Amino acid sequence: MGITGKTIVLGVTGGIAAYKACTVCSQLQQKGARMRVLMTKSATRFVQPLTFQTLSHHHVYIDTFEEHDPSGVAHIDLADEADLFVVAPATANLIGKLANGLADDMLSTTLLATRAPVWLAPAMNGHMYQHPAVQANLNKLKERGVQLIEPGSGLLACGYVGQGRMAEPEEIIAAVEQYFISGETPGKKPYEETVKRWWQGKRVLVTAGPTQEPLDPVRYVSNHSSGKMGYALANVLRRVGAHVILVSGPTALEVPPGITCIPVVTAQDMYEQVLRHYPSVDVVIKAAAVADYQPLTRADQKIKKDADEMTITFKKTKDILKTLGEKKDGQILIGFAAETHDVDVYARSKLEKKNLDYIVANNVSSEGAGFGSDTNTVTIYDRWGGKVDVPLLPKEEVAYQILKVVADRHGSPRE
Template sequence: MGVKGKTIVLGVTGGIAAYKACIICSQLQQKGARIRVIMTHSATRFVQPLTFQTLSHHHVYTDTFEEHDPSGVAHIDLADEADLFLIAPATANIIGKLANGIADDMLSTTLLATQAPVWMAPAMNGHMYEHPAVQENITKLKVRGVHLIEPGSGLLACGYVGKGRMAEPEEIISAVEQYFETGNPQGEPVGDKAVKHWWQGKRVLVTAGPTQEPLDPVRYLTNHSSGKMGYALTKVLAGMGAEVVLVSGPTALDVPQGVKEYISVVTADEMYQAVLRHYSSVDAVFKAAAVADYHPLNKSEQKIKKDAEEITITFKKNKDILKALGERKKGQILVGFAAETHDLDIYARAKLQNKNLDFIVANNVSKEGAGFGTDTNAVTIYDRWGGKVDVPLLPKEEVAYQIVKVVAERHGLHKE
């Protein structure tokens, strides 16, 4: 049991934590695993290939074009032989390469060729780790099924204190053993490999952004929604194979890649009409848009002049899109969103029941980092079966990943 007899390809990249990879290699080999090591050129500046050759009892690969066996192609053979592909340390560079399909050395080429579970143990400066580009790449990899072993926080080699220190060898080895014994590292399927297929072939409608309700030809009422949460959901769902129809209010965001159909709207009524028009043809709706509750009863055809000290504007209630969907629901998965400033649990559960939702994703917009316009969010997911899942403050794409995963699990998509 455990790692005995398993082939683990250990990828070592150019960071000071490369020395920890020596410990991982040695201990896994002593436990009976067959360790094959691939080093990037930068990694060889920290640790010599001879060290890993001695520890693994196998040749160490550093060059894509260095072929020792004319009967095969090394990077394909390694990719096929692997029971697990472990990158430790994983620099921002290799994370970016894999996330964007770049294959320009032995390690990145083999990674694109393997069908084995891929694990990465990031190690880098804290500011690098938190950079939006790195976090976006990490989210891409998670969506595709790569398992990230979270780095620790503390004093880094560069002198900074922060998150970015590679997990300790003992922790990584324990997770690897647990995987081969149970198929479950840290209580979760490896790399969520199955998750990326759960939305395959599903047609999903996502609403995003604010609406704008005109007062006159130059003014309108709106809210602070940036559309980032809805667009993050769209990217994640498309990455998991869903056919996404995105109905979006005005935003400054680019349309995510993979969107099946993009519909631009301005007012709440336009969004209502677009959503109802497509509702019967979709399997699920994620209504993340921040839709205005009211619109001015009478729009002025001319610019309102500032002659009077006070003006009175009469508002009329907009149609409730989510309630209309709940009333017309015929098997669709319906996910609502609630932005609150207090009594989150009370208001979210009431909305879940009153609007006939399957799930509601609620957040406290007064909490730092979780409000409108931020790149992060923290939410609580409630479901109609009484379940509740808290998602801590994370980049919005990671929050989106957790939301669609929970919805798939609770609604049984993972059994299909």
């Protein structure tokens, strides 16, 4: 199971969002998929075919009549090879052609010939997207089993604000991974209004990533945290309308747009920044893997490899989560517990001792749930005795489930 070795045909049409398809192609290729790219001639006005050729390590197809292998017919071969066919961006023109069975270029011809699942990520002006003709075409395609990765709302390239912005590459990649892990199609449901309503306008501080505790100018002690869970939470919070402050240890991740990011390195750095912003926020989600201990002293010069053994004395770092629990003044406090055994016992103990409202616990030794993975499976405990199990899902979907649990509890007061 999984994405490795799967052939994904990526169709790219002529819209400004074509640049996002480069990220989709690159990351799916890096995750082990065999990427094949089809471009319309209009798409080549936005992104050069050479870009996709470099990213996919394969020829890019544009012209139906340009056959590179005389032993086969390219559009039929691609149609047959595909395990999944994704069009991103999908313009109104392509949607109309596919809905009405037109095949006047390489992409539309191959789409009609394939028996693989077809996913469309629409991208266009908001008025175009809402036009009855476009909606009728989309409905016709959905009835035939074509899956839509719904566009987002916001400022569009044309200057309008509305629905029509292509889903972010991370959403498309997560949906593709989930499909090959569990067989689930995106059928992307919009975030529930009750969840969006509760989180809208909330000021949320999220911590993410590891900390690095220096031994000398060139060495440090750290952990395997990638920051992916914290960044996923920040990204989903942004989408449901929250104002996000992301305090992040060193990671290789890009900061999602629209988020205030405060980079830190050590546990002390993170402690100071979190405490600084704590009074001004409504919710803290502490997903960072902060070092519990730091070297008692830091050498001013590089430690030389002179002795066969070396003893390092460590001291405890400040407990950020415990401090937040002690200083809590109306904020909702959500902690994380990464465990390797007795998860239930340790999570419930941490929830109580640190005065948390929720704790999200997972067994990092479980397959697909460890540090650095793109998926996670967690259990969410709350101080009222509640417990919610979240199955193995892409981390952004796990993030949404966490936000939903909180919104359900606080948006619908209980006795």
